[in-house]
Amino acid sequence: MKKLVALAAMLAMALTVSACGSNGGGSGNDGGNSGTDAAKTLIVYQNKAEVTTPMQDYAEKWGADNGVKVVVKTCTGSCDYGAAMKADINAGETPDIFVIEGITGYNLYKDIMEPMDGEAWVDQTQYEFVQDGKVYGYPVAVEGYGLAYNAEILEKAGVDPKTLTNLPAYEEAFAKIDGMKDELGLTAVVSLVSAEGSTWVLGNHNFAGYLSSGLAYDDTSVTDMALKGEVDAARLSTYADWVELLFNYTDKKMLTVNSNDEQMAEFGAGKYAFLHQGTWADQPVLEAGGTFKMGFAPHAPLGAEETNGLFAGAPSWYCLNKDSANLDLAKKFLNDLCFSEEGQKMMTEEVGLVSAFENNTHRPTGPLSSALADWIEQGGTAYSFTNQYSLPDGFNMNTLGPIYGQFALGNIDKATFIQMFADAIATLGK
Amino acid sequence: MAAKKKTLTSRKRADRLTYMLFLAPALLSFLLVIAVPFFMGIYFSLTNWTGITQSGFDFVGLQNYINSIKDIRFQYSSMITIVFALINFISVNVVAFSLALLVSSKIKGRNIYRTGFFLPNLIGGIVLGYIWQFIFNNVLISIGENYGISLLANTFFLTDPKLAVLALVIAGTWQYAGYIMMIYYTALQNVPKELLESADLDGANAWQRLRHITIPMIMPAFTVALFLTLSSSFKSYDVVMSLTNGGPSMLWQGQAIKATELISVNIYNTASVNNLMAEGQARAVMLFVVLVVVSVIQTSITKRKEIES
Numbered sequence: 001m002k003k004l005v006a007l008a009a010m011l012a013m014a015l016t017v018s019a020c021g022s023n024g025g026g027s028g029n030d031g032g033n034s035g036t037d038a039a040k041t042l043i044v045y046q047n048k049a050e051v052t053t054p055m056q057d058y059a060e061k062w063g064a065d066n067g068v069k070v071v072v073k074t075c076t077g078s079c080d081y082g083a084a085m086k087a088d089i090n091a092g093e094t095p096d097i098f099v100i101e102g103i104t105g106y107n108l109y110k111d112i113m114e115p116m117d118g119e120a121w122v123d124q125t126q127y128e129f130v131q132d133g134k135v136y137g138y139p140v141a142v143e144g145y146g147l148a149y150n151a152e153i154l155e156k157a158g159v160d161p162k163t164l165t166n167l168p169a170y171e172e173a174f175a176k177i178d179g180m181k182d183e184l185g186l187t188a189v190v191s192l193v194s195a196e197g198s199t200w201v202l203g204n205h206n207f208a209g210y211l212s213s214g215l216a217y218d219d220t221s222v223t224d225m226a227l228k229g230e231v232d233a234a235r236l237s238t239y240a241d242w243v244e245l246l247f248n249y250t251d252k253k254m255l256t257v258n259s260n261d262e263q264m265a266e267f268g269a270g271k272y273a274f275l276h277q278g279t280w281a282d283q284p285v286l287e288a289g290g291t292f293k294m295g296f297a298p299h300a301p302l303g304a305e306e307t308n309g310l311f312a313g314a315p316s317w318y319c320l321n322k323d324s325a326n327l328d329l330a331k332k333f334l335n336d337l338c339f340s341e342e343g344q345k346m347m348t349e350e351v352g353l354v355s356a357f358e359n360n361t362h363r364p365t366g367p368l369s370s371a372l373a374d375w376i377e378q379g380g381t382a383y384s385f386t387n388q389y390s391l392p393d394g395f396n397m398n399t400l401g402p403i404y405g406q407f408a409l410g411n412i413d414k415a416t417f418i419q420m421f422a423d424a425i426a427t428l429g430k
Numbered sequence: 431m432a433a434k435k436k437t438l439t440s441r442k443r444a445d446r447l448t449y450m451l452f453l454a455p456a457l458l459s460f461l462l463v464i465a466v467p468f469f470m471g472i473y474f475s476l477t478n479w480t481g482i483t484q485s486g487f488d489f490v491g492l493q494n495y496i497n498s499i500k501d502i503r504f505q506y507s508s509m510i511t512i513v514f515a516l517i518n519f520i521s522v523n524v525v526a527f528s529l530a531l532l533v534s535s536k537i538k539g540r541n542i543y544r545t546g547f548f549l550p551n552l553i554g555g556i557v558l559g560y561i562w563q564f565i566f567n568n569v570l571i572s573i574g575e576n577y578g579i580s581l582l583a584n585t586f587f588l589t590d591p592k593l594a595v596l597a598l599v600i601a602g603t604w605q606y607a608g609y610i611m612m613i614y615y616t617a618l619q620n621v622p623k624e625l626l627e628s629a630d631l632d633g634a635n636a637w638q639r640l641r642h643i644t645i646p647m648i649m650p651a652f653t654v655a656l657f658l659t660l661s662s663s664f665k666s667y668d669v670v671m672s673l674t675n676g677g678p679s680m681l682w683q684g685q686a687i688k689a690t691e692l693i694s695v696n697i698y699n700t701a702s703v704n705n706l707m708a709e710g711q712a713r714a715v716m717l718f719v720v721l722v723v724v725s726v727i728q729t730s731i732t733k734r735k736e737i738e739s
Contacts, residue, residue, distance in 0.1 A: 083702045086481040196677025394704030402686035405679025
């Protein structure tokens, strides 16, 4: 009897401990055998799926030329980069080059980050990550989003995307397209999802409309207010109108149960006129057969007030581990990535990203990335790409996410939606 | 006499050394892999550790535990985990025991059934979750549309909090029942045929034979099966992550929260998404304590019912 109880307790202990252990672990995709021959190995730990193979090929050649073995590790999709980094750091295997996605990453890793002021690449970009007057991050690319549209469908429906700069214009256009759904072969007007697990887009990209639309690129006033727990009531009210409009023109299945994968694929298949995603959707949209012409229209979260900018900027930055045994090689790796023809081509034409560097004239071929590259070339307005990431970790997905979900399911009305947002933001001030 | 005694003790000593040597590998790995991290975990739950060793951290006492208990989402997670665990616990065992009776009867093709029922257990929980997500989001709906069953066509299982819990139970049972069935099946093979035959001759019907002979004879299997299902139900994680991801959202005490965020998912979200590593650890410690208490109670109850043989 006693033995059995002891055994049960032991088993329970073993099971819980291992369960908790694996929670923090994450599943890194190891690109090679790290750890061996540490002095001659440069570990690049990045988080973009599309970068993996091209960078591995590039790094292999670069490594051969520079007498070092470069291991490109990737953690993307269901792999939790933050958790995997923690595991690596605690295991004493901190990568030489790693990725941050903004101020949160900086705060997590600032103790191990090497400043890069004076590096040659810094003069070629306006997107480097700067904190306290020091350069800490090499911009991986420029990404951006607005409301992506299928230009062919808009043309058939007689909607000029250039007119989509405020809420009344969108209301009119959505109603017009909605009335022609059968004729155009559409399921609904907008492809947008709110299911749990896919709330990143709403909580971050859509919420950016409240935080940054219509403001100067470096204007953080609304974000600062939110961090103090204060709400700009007028902005929040027109923002709720915008969310309501988007939800009203998305079908129930897409809005409430589908995932981001289906959201992008169905747009690519021509079943929706608009897609609430950004340049990163190129690959899935193309795979679903989306070869039609696309563009981005600005979000309209300010009601009748005109908004003419896209949210664009560097999504992530490469950072250096200051304790790296190969710090000089790591710096050279980044400079070569910026200046060498191979590096420039790899990041743009092969990977399909818009370069953050002025000296790089190569362009990506993906339809959405091309649209953004055009926008940048034409000197289009940009709104902050990062304000939403200064909110505490998990706030956007775990706190705001379910509120969007309730609004999408029709369980709360717009007034409650606004009130719950105000309440949620108020908790930030504590 | 004295000399003999001496040789005995020295042999005893040598024996003890041998035992220790044999024990050492298991004991050492247990200490290193389980005991040490476990106590480190308890220690970290009393600090404000963020998951990075270099940053340093301060001792904050029971603050993480207090914050957790005050957190509405954690309260809801604890409650829904208990509800889910109970339903899942009953569902898995009822299905598993019925299947075990089925495959140990003389039914045709029982070997195929045995393998078939066990098969879902070989599919990883993540894959299984996606399979069932597809069934709930697409298959059921298109069946409803094609056969004109409007209830099926218009019900999104995963948007209703109650149905979403049910969906988790269905997927969980589908995955785990085959495994538990094997435990019951093995035990059923060891029930002496003579007992059943003589009961049959005495006029006991099938239900009476099951109730008064088979079930008491396989009580040890119940102890094991109930323990396994109870602890695994409390710790369900992978199926939840891929099937519902904590969704749908729901209103609870005036806040919008995730309806199927079971406690292990809540621990993950706290530790890795909200980046409150120490608070997540504190919640894991609480889960551990609850699990030990529940398991000890359950095993001592079922153990009492076992027949001493």
